[in-house]
Amino acid sequence: GAVVSQHPSWVICKSGTSVKIECRSLDFQATTMFWYRQFPKQSLMLMATSNEGSKATYEQGVEKDKFLINHASLTLSTLTVTSAHPEDSSFYICSARDRGGPGELFFGEGSRLTVL
C-alpha cells in the first residue's frame, strides 16, 4: 500500500517556541492531506484540510494563526505549531488521499508533541 511518512515522531520544545511537523507521501501524489489531533483514548479530531497550492481549510474552533499548514507540493504538507504552549501538547496525525486511487486514506505514523 501507499506510504505516508511523518517527521518527527516525537518532539519536545519549550513554551513559546515554534515546531514544524512534516508529512510526506512517498510513492504517490496527494492533492489533499488532512491533519488530525488526538488526545489520549479519544478519536481523531480533524484540524484542517490541506490542498496542494491553495490555502488550508480549517475546522471550526481551530486557530489558523497558531496551526500554520502549508501544502507546497503534491508530496509534502507541513504543520507548524507557533508559539507553542503546554496545552498544545498532543498527538498529531497526518493523512493523505491518493488522487489516482479509490476512496482510501493513508496515515503517517503520528507525531507526539510535548511542550514544557
Place this chain on the structure above:
Amino acid sequence: AQTVTQSQPEMSVQEAETVTLSCTYDTSENNYYLFWYKQPPSRQMILVIRQEAYKQQNATENRFSVNFQKAAKSFSLKISDSQLGDTAMYFCAFWASYDKVIFGPGTSLSVIP
C-alpha cells in the same frame, strides 16, 4: 451533517473467539465509503476493511468481515478467531466523495489470552 456513532467504548474477547463491533452513521448522501481502522498501541492507523455503499455484498478481509445494512445505516465489524494482536482501538469512519472523513469515537478492544 454526517455523524458516526460507536456505542461500545470498551469490549473484550477471549482469544480464538468471535467479537462484533457496532457502528451506526447518519447521512443524506447516497454514495459514500465506510471504513474500519485499527489503532494499536503504536498509534499507527491501519485500514482493516472498506465498504463502498453502492455494493450490496459485505466486504471480507481474512478474519474480518462487515455487516453493512444501508437502510438501517449500520456497519458492524466481525472479528473471527481473535488474536492477541487484534488488541487495539477500532474506529469506524465515513467518507462521502470530495469531503472529509468522519471518525467515530472508537471502541477499545482487548483480546484476553
